[in-house]
Amino acid sequence: MLREKYKAEIDEILSRYPLRRSALLPLLYLAQKEEGYVTEAAMKEIASILKITPPQVYETVTFYTMLNLRPVGKFHIQVCKSLMCALVGSDTLLGWLEVRLGIKPGNTTKDGLFTLSKVECLAACGTGPMMQINDDYYERLTEEKVDRILADLKRDGTSSLKSGPFMWPERTDG
Amino acid sequence: MTMAKPKYELILLKNMLQPGYTGSLADYERAGGYQALRKILGKVAPAEVTAMVTKSGLRGRGGAGFPAGIKWGFLPKDYQGPKYLCCNADESEPGTFKDRQLMERDPHQVLEGIAIACYAIGAETAYIYIRGEFVLGAKILEKAIAEARAAGYLGKNVLGAGVTIDVWVHRGAGAYICGEETALLESLEGKRGLPRVKPPFPATAGLYGKPTVINNVETLANLPHIITRGPEWFASIGSPPKSTGMRIFCVSGHVKRPGNYEVPMGITCRDLIFEHAGGMRSDKPLKAIIPGGASASFFTPEHLDVKLDFESVAQAGSMLGSGGVTVMEEGTSMVWAALRLMEFFHHESCGKCSPCREGSSWLVQTLRRIVNKRGRMQDLETLTDLCQNIAGRTVCAFGDAEVAPILSTLKYWRHEYEELIRTAEANGSSELLMPAAARH
Numbered sequence: 001m002l003r004e005k006y007k008a009e010i011d012e013i014l015s016r017y018p019l020r021r022s023a024l025l026p027l028l029y030l031a032q033k034e035e036g037y038v039t040e041a042a043m044k045e046i047a048s049i050l051k052i053t054p055p056q057v058y059e060t061v062t063f064y065t066m067l068n069l070r071p072v073g074k075f076h077i078q079v080c081k082s083l084m085c086a087l088v089g090s091d092t093l094l095g096w097l098e099v100r101l102g103i104k105p106g107n108t109t110k111d112g113l114f115t116l117s118k119v120e121c122l123a124a125c126g127t128g129p130m131m132q133i134n135d136d137y138y139e140r141l142t143e144e145k146v147d148r149i150l151a152d153l154k155r156d157g158t159s160s161l162k163s164g165p166f167m168w169p170e171r172t173d174g
Numbered sequence: 175m176t177m178a179k180p181k182y183e184l185i186l187l188k189n190m191l192q193p194g195y196t197g198s199l200a201d202y203e204r205a206g207g208y209q210a211l212r213k214i215l216g217k218v219a220p221a222e223v224t225a226m227v228t229k230s231g232l233r234g235r236g237g238a239g240f241p242a243g244i245k246w247g248f249l250p251k252d253y254q255g256p257k258y259l260c261c262n263a264d265e266s267e268p269g270t271f272k273d274r275q276l277m278e279r280d281p282h283q284v285l286e287g288i289a290i291a292c293y294a295i296g297a298e299t300a301y302i303y304i305r306g307e308f309v310l311g312a313k314i315l316e317k318a319i320a321e322a323r324a325a326g327y328l329g330k331n332v333l334g335a336g337v338t339i340d341v342w343v344h345r346g347a348g349a350y351i352c353g354e355e356t357a358l359l360e361s362l363e364g365k366r367g368l369p370r371v372k373p374p375f376p377a378t379a380g381l382y383g384k385p386t387v388i389n390n391v392e393t394l395a396n397l398p399h400i401i402t403r404g405p406e407w408f409a410s411i412g413s414p415p416k417s418t419g420m421r422i423f424c425v426s427g428h429v430k431r432p433g434n435y436e437v438p439m440g441i442t443c444r445d446l447i448f449e450h451a452g453g454m455r456s457d458k459p460l461k462a463i464i465p466g467g468a469s470a471s472f473f474t475p476e477h478l479d480v481k482l483d484f485e486s487v488a489q490a491g492s493m494l495g496s497g498g499v500t501v502m503e504e505g506t507s508m509v510w511a512a513l514r515l516m517e518f519f520h521h522e523s524c525g526k527c528s529p530c531r532e533g534s535s536w537l538v539q540t541l542r543r544i545v546n547k548r549g550r551m552q553d554l555e556t557l558t559d560l561c562q563n564i565a566g567r568t569v570c571a572f573g574d575a576e577v578a579p580i581l582s583t584l585k586y587w588r589h590e591y592e593e594l595i596r597t598a599e600a601n602g603s604s605e606l607l608m609p610a611a612a613r614h
Contacts, residue, residue: 016342018256019382024364025306025347050364063366063524064347066306082268083468083514084426084500120350120518121268121468122307125426125498126433135309165278165314166271168433171191 002045006030010049020050024060028067037068065119073108073115075153077101078132082121085128093129094118096143100150113154126168136162181449185399185420186392187436190279197314199321202282208327210401211289216335223294227397230405231418236262236353236390237467237496238571239484246295248377249385258381259297260362260388261288263304263311264346264353267467268518269498272422272434273391277304277311280395281318287394289328289339290401295387298338303358306347315343350522354570355388357524368526369570392422392497413440417483417494425451427501428458440486444478447501458503462586466495468515469575471582472508492582508587509594512579513541519576527568533560534576541580543605549595550604557584 003010013026027049031042038061047054061067068076079094098104101114108115124130127139138149138161145161152159189195189205202208214223228243249257261284265273277284288300304312319341323329330338344362346352352361356370359381380386396419400408409418417439423446426432430452437446443463447453454460463473465482471492473480480490487494502511520534537560543549561577568574584591598604 016344019363021364022344022362025345025361028347029345052364060364060366064306064349066348081514082518083511084269084498086514087427087500087502087506119348120521121266123265123271123274123305125269125271125500126424127271128426132307137307137310163310165197165310166274167190167279168271168275169431171193 002027002031002034002042003049005034021052021056024050024052024057025064028057028061032067035071037071071108074113075133076115076117078117078119078122079105080120080122080124080128080130080132081118082125084121084125085130088128090129093131093141093143093146096146097131100147114150124166127163133162137166139163182420182436182438184436186276186280186283186395186422187434189283190275195280197278197280197282197318199282199318199325202280202286206402207282207398208286210398211286211293211327212333213401214290215293215333215337220294220296223290223401226405227294227400230400230408231415232393232396232400232408233417233484234390235392235396235421235497237267237469239494242389242393245377245389246291246387248375249295249387250378253385256299256382256384257295257297258384258386259288259292259295259300260355260358260381260386261300261302261394262353262355262358262388262390263302263308264358265305265308265391266350266353266522267469267496267498268515269424269426269464269467269500270496271424271426272497274308274311275434276391276395276422277308278314281315282322283395283398284315284391285318285322285328285341287397288341289322289332290397291387291389291394292339293337295385297387298340300339300341301344301362301381302341303344303346303352303362305352306345308345312343312345319343349524350518351524351570351572354572357570358388359386366524368524369572371569412438413481413483413486416485421482421494421497423450423482424496424498425501426498428455428460428503428506429453429501430455437482440481440483442479442481443473443499446482446499447478451501454501454503456503458505460501461504461506462502462508462511464498464500464579466493467498468518469493469571469578470495471578472511472586474586492578507545508583508590509541509545512583513538513545515579516541516576519572523572523576527573529564529567530573530576533564533573536560537564537576537580544591544594544598547594547598547601548603548605549591549598551592551595551599553595554584554588554591 013023027046043057047057105118129141130139149159224246232242233239349367351357352367354369357367361367376386412418421439422436435450520538523530523534525531564573565577
């Protein structure tokens with residue numbers, strides 16, 4: 001399936017590496033983008049593309065936290081709980097999200113929109129508390145900001161509060 | 175919140191702090207970008223470039239602080255086959271967030287550094303191994319690579335000098351350990367990120383078994399400046415001879431102005447925290463400092479005048495590490511802080527070595543009991559004993575890293591551990607850790 005739909009992209013990925021297996025993570029990302037998680041069928045197909053065995057794919061998938069072996073919600077909210085964020089209120093942030101979404105970490109809302117996870121350090125320690133939702137970072141969070149982000153995502157599928165190219169402290173323009 | 179006027183001449187953050195600077199190729203060229211590459215390609219012998227970097231005293235900015243030029247020098251001299259450069263952009267050490275800024279705000283500075291390193295070591299291919307969560311950073315780098323390729327700074331026959339430099343972005347997928355250089359190589363080869371037993375070192379058998387150099391983003395970003403302004407200039411900044419150049423410190427925690435500050439190596443903790451980061455966020459006094467990322471031993475207020483250079487921090491019993499400086503105010507429980515860090519290490523232990531895999535789990539359980547006021551005095555011995563049996567007994571440095579927070583908080587704030595345990599004992603809530611069958 002992947003092979004037919006993404007032939008050019010797969011060929012380009014393979015061309016970056018002298019050994020095919022190096023393309024494993026990029027292909028797994030492709031599979032995850034397609035289905036929202038890495039399916040068994042995708043693992044088998046990737047194994048055949050890379051000429052390795054399905055267990056070799058599976059053992060790699062299970063090592064990395066960003067690869068989902070189960071479906072997640074449309075918006076996957078990952079809250080950093082490591083020390084640096086915890087010092088500036090990530091536990092409160094997580095509690096707020098639990099109340100707002102009505103779920104505990106590790107679960108998905110009934111409407112399938114939001115999955116809540118707590119994760120370890122995302123390298124945004126100076127701008128905590130913070131969370132990642134799908135591909136985007138949201139930093140220096142407050143309860144009000146979180147509410148706006150959730151409303152934006154529900155309404156528009158995106159939020160203008162996501163981070164752009166990172167710089168902190170910001171520069172003074174002009 | 176904006177940056178106050180810097181006290182020093184900035185090197186790495188200079189461009190991005192100019193009003194209107196976007197990090198595009200045009201902006202970078204206007205700021206003098208790619209002049210260093212022009213200066214050396216086909217004009218200065220690769221070995222001479224390596225000699226310049228050695229002379230500059232540049233040491234690795236990722237954590238270990240190994241001299242970059244000497245690392246390059248370990249590659250076999252007359253090797254004819256392919257060699258590789260890996261740019262370590264995994265930035266996974268808690269407390270560290272500088273590489274993200276360097277890549278997202280001035281990607282060409284990093285790319286020029288990569289091109290210079292490739293030329294010096296004779297590598298035709300470089301992989302930027304970037305942590306998977308940095309989706310935006312990866313996109314920005316890919317766009318910058320396309321720009322540089324179109325302008326002839328990367329690709330085949332770079333600047334007409336007959337040199338090939340292909341650069342690819344390779345995203346990780348969420349694993350702290352992949353910042354360890356041999357785990358990074360395993361991950362790049364499409365495997366679980368388990369560190370390799372050394373020797374052989376990557377310089378002789380690295381990526382695909384070929385000679386490989388792995389350098390951190392900030393290390394590489396320094397290279398264009400060393401070439402342009404000369405190694406003597408670089409070696410005169412900071413705390414020569416052993417800690418030369420500027421350093422981007424990432425300040426987090428209970429300060430008024432957390433963020434990235436580029437300062438000469440050797441300024442004091444006090445200067446960084448109180449001058450640059452604005453001091454404590456409230457009237458609560460400073461209680462503890464982590465000077466070099468989660469793997470570094472804690473400092474107390476007595477260490478405020480320690481100079482932030484490799485030697486001084488090491489002499490004071492910690493390490494400069496990745497440049498992540500975390501500040502904690504009075505009222506922060508040090509046992510809780512140690513537990514939070516230990517939970518991180520437990521989650522991130524790759525599982526290859528038993529002392530770390532089993533020990534990290536045991537340490538978390540013991541600390542959690544103490545924090546939950548269910549500990550016993552013997553737990554302190556257990557903690558120490560576990561730490562001593564992990565450190566130095568693992569394939570990679572993770573084992574030494576994970577015990578640093580516990581051992582240093584036990585050293586300086588043992589009374590906090592004891593207080594929690596005394597409460598437990600007074601309440602009669604102390605628990606045994608191990609199931610009965612596992613006890614002697």
